[in-house]
Amino acid sequence: MQRPLAPDEASAATSRPARCAVGCVCLFLCLLAVTGPAAGATGPGTVATAPVAAGTPAIAQQEDCFGSDTFEAVAGGTVEFSSSCGGYILVGGDKTVDSASNRNFLDLLYVSGGSATVTVNTRLLGTDQSAYSGGVVSYTQKYGADTAPGDTAEFDGFEFVNEDGEEIAGTLAEFNEQVGITRLPRPVQPARYRLLAGANESLVLGDDGVPYLEGPLDRSNLRLTKPGFEGDLGRSVAPKGAADEDFAPATDRTRVAVGDRVRISGFSTAGFRGTFSTIDAEGLDRLRTLLDYPEGVNVTIEHLNPGVNQKPEEVTFDSANARDLFVDFSDDDESFSMVIDTSKGTWFGARSAPGDRFRVTYAFEGTPGEEYRFPGGNGLPGPFTAQSTADPDRSEQYPYFDGEETTVESTTTFTVVEPRIEYSQDQLTSDGALIVGENGQYRLTGTTTYAPGTDVEIQLISRDDPPPTKIRIDDVSIGDDGSFRTPAVSFAELDPENPVEAELFLRDQLVDRRPVVIAADPDDPAELALVDATSSVTITEGESLSALAATAENTGVADGTANVRLRIDGDLWGNRTITVTPDRNRTVAFDRSYPSLPPGEYPYTVRLAGADRTLSGTLVIEPGGTPEPTVTAEPDRPDTTRPPTATSEDTPQSPPTRTATATVTSEPTTAVATNGSAPEEEAAGSPIGGLVGYVTSVLPFTLGSMVFVILAYVIVRAVVARRGGSESAS
Known part of the structure; x- marks a missing residue:
């Protein structure tokens, strides 16, 4: 039988595999450091490369035509680029190495005069309206893709060939068929589109299906980004005036008085700035035209509280005029605002009244499962003709929403109020x-x-x-x-x-x-003063102070209200609220005050709260009938446990009850607690009671100690028995 390993031997035996594993890891790290990162690694120490267009021949940098690698703009807006090289510029037609399809857009431009600064309206690319300005001519938009080069002025002599130089198409439309480019189904979408400059009059279709200009001179990119909704609406008001007058000073406020003006600002044109640039109108007419286009861009003013059993209604812009509703575009067309004149008789004033609440909504509209689509047909589509992909009656879809995107909007509200x-x-x-x-x-x-x-x-x-x-x-x-x-x-x-x-x-x-x-003092126009008070009052114990009264006079110019406070022997026993009109006086009595004081003579004072003048007197309380030996509750009396406070009903409250009992005697007396119960007898008054109290206080601790000793004994016995068994086995 094999001898069991001693603890030291066991430790050594189990550590051998661990040492082997550590050695292998160290050897691997050394080899990795010597050989360097593997091909295609993207971890630390490697340089990531951007996707490149497939099929584009290497360009010997003969010219710096574009001056920039990328020209970027928001899709639907405008972008400017320059070319210092004459000849031709190929726009689009490429694809990335990780995609088998092209961008489905290709255009050929002719640069006149040897150089040009071109402004591109990206909303019009691929449509029948010119998307370029600044010294270039578009083959597709000026002549049509189905026109032969010989029938044009700028592209006469141009050829469409393959890499072997063989002619494969007689028109740009036939060449597009070879590439796989079809009629645009919707406006050009956010993506990267190639700009390729060349001087030779040949458009070559590479073996990989990507076209390029023969003898390219320079390359750049037109990058279109997805528009983001930037409708963060603001609201402000300004004094009365025509809507098209200077809006100043502007104040952020939710309420607008009838006759004042309210401005709604923050309408960003990102995503449809190119559309605006095509509208030959100003201000309100320009906005109306945009809203007539099926662009999925909408501005509404909704009446939220039209009346009982009536649904909210929209205030349309049809009958508005520029003096009542002024639409102001920024100098760069990046945003616009609306100023509304709320005066009676105006376009908006005739549709509103004090108390009416309105909500202004700015929205990019979209329905899941829908996309902006050009209608079918031949040739280039019109830029602002849209057709639903699923519902023929629905055309309001924002051009740059995917099929799963839905309406996004921003709102602000304002309320018309009575001028006051x-x-x-x-x-x-x-x-x-x-x-x-x-x-x-x-x-x-x-x-x-x-x-x-x-x-x-x-x-x-x-x-x-x-x-x-x-x-x-x-x-x-x-x-x-x-x-x-x-x-x-x-x-x-x-x-x-x-x-x-x-x-x-x-x-x-x-x-x-x-x-x-x-x-004399507008901060205290009433000028109230205490002018008289009863100087001496005698009552029987338990009676009210109905015979004690005070008079206040108002010598000011406004009504005055004050608290008349009564203190007896320093304690508050009465607090009456009075109102006195100018040039008048008023007397108030403390008939609801019942001083619960023992018979005797007490000084009292009467004073107006906050005033300096104090009138004083003497209260004499005479003994009443023989008091009962017990104290009973008096439910019909007011609570006298704390000093009274002034009330809006001008009602005095009773003062706090004194609990002292006046007794004149030479014999021993027993004190009786008023408004309370007699103390309980104490059990500690007898020896048996003391013994019982001691046992009940000590017994819980004694039992706890006994339980602890028993548990300790059991645990020790178990430990000793286990050690004895181990020694016997060895």
Whole structure:
């Protein structure tokens, strides 16, 4: 029988395979470092190469015709490239090495004058409208692909051959058939399209099916990227004016007062800028034409709350005019905005009223399973003729959506509100008169729904000896939050003895007129003061303080409201709210206050909250009947556990209840807790109770200790037994 390995021997035996594995890994890494990365590796240390066009012959850099390797633009937009070489430029017709099909687009350009700067409208490529401007001639768009070169001026003598120089086509259309290029089914899509310059009058079809110009001079690429939806709509308002007038100052706000203007901005033209460049119109007419095209680009204004049992409706642009709805395009046509005049009688004003809410939506429309498609036929398709692939009645599909893409949109909302301007309530009396200060400088403030920048003027006119005294404030500012304020103004010229009126003008029209009152302190126009209070009151224990009253007087110009507070012996026992009109006084009694004090004599004070003047008096509480030995609840009394607070109903509340009991005696007495119950007897008053308490407190700890000792004993026994068995076996 083989002897078991000792622990050291076992460790050595098991480590031999591990050491062998480590040695093999080290040897592999050394070999990798010597040989370098394998062919085709793309890890760190390798250089990734971009896909190249198949079938293009190597170009000896004879000329630097294009000056750039790539010219990039968003599909549907425009792009500019230059060529300093005369001759011809082949556009498209190529494919990448990882694709068996071509781009299904090929065009042949003639460069006149030896050089040209070309602007390409990528939305018109492959259609019957010219996509190029700037000194080049397109074979397909000027003459048609089925025209023979001999019937043209710029391409006379041009040949279509194979790599052996044999003529394989008499027209560009026949050559396209050899390449496999067909009529475009939809606008040219985002991809890379080759630009190849050459001087020889031969278009060669390579053995791999890719055409090229014989004797190429230079190569570049036209890269079209997929348009992204950039419709991030914004909304702002401006003062009244024609829609086509200067929109200033602009304020971001959701509410627009009837008569003001609202601007919706952020309509990006990315993806259909080429379409816009074909429309020979300006402003609103240009937008209308775009919306008539089946381009899948849509702008709508929807009325969200038309009325009960009525569905939301769209506000169409058909009857709008440029002064009511102004469409403003940026200088580079990268975006546009709409300005709407909300005045009554305008295109929009006739379709809206205060309280109406509107949503503006900007959308690229698409339906899953649908794609923009040109109708079938011969020759080049019209650029803006679309036909559904599945539904003949559906044509609104964005040209650069795939079949699985759906509508994307951006929205913003605004609400039409009633035009309004009002003074702040704390600057008005209860009768609506405007309060101004007699001395110093003060600001007039208020709120308005009118847009910031609206012309506002305030005049204060004193009806004294002719000519009347007039104070004019014409630099009233309106904030973004809808507040307005005047600069600090002195009204010392106004005579309080003469009637004064305030007139408010909005855009030179009188919109508000009201009387003015002049206060010594406009921050406290009421000027309330406590003028009298009861000086001495005697009640029987348990009675209310109905005989205690105080009188407040208003010597100001506005209604005043204040709290009259009663304190007895320093504690609050009454709090009454009173309102006094100008030049009047009012007396209030504390008939709902029930002081729960023992018989005796107490000082009290009466004061208006926040005022300095205090009136004082003396309260005498005489003993009532013999009190009952027990205290019972009084549900009909107000809660007296805390001091009363002022209430809007001008209702006093009872003060907190004192729990002291006054007892005059020389014999021992027993204290009785009021508003509570007698304390329970303690079990610790007898020896048996003490013993029971001790046992109940110690017993849980004793039982826990016993359980712990038993478990420890069992574990130790098990360990000893296991070791004894091991020794016997050895």
